[in-house]
Amino acid sequence: MSKYRFITPHRTGKWYPDLSLAKRFANVIGAGFLDSRSGQFVAYPGTKLEVADASSQTA
Known part of the structure; x- marks a missing residue:
């Protein structure tokens, strides 16, 4: 099972x-x-x- 998050040049999402x-809450950061x-996700420039x-995720 995988986990997902978005990263901007200045902030990192949960x-x-x-x-x-992850797409639904991307606007928070x-x-x-x-x-x-x-229903389409639009990423801002610089977003990854x-x-x-x-299983490799730590708490």
Whole structure:
């Protein structure tokens, strides 16, 4: 099982258990936004998606 988070040049998001949650909360750190009309995620320039294996994640 993987975990997902978005990283901007100035902020790092929380880890989420699925990509849809990470996209939904990306606006909190200024990484992008989820378009409510199309359901498409729009990342701001400089935003990166980080994926980690949940078993390698530390508390």
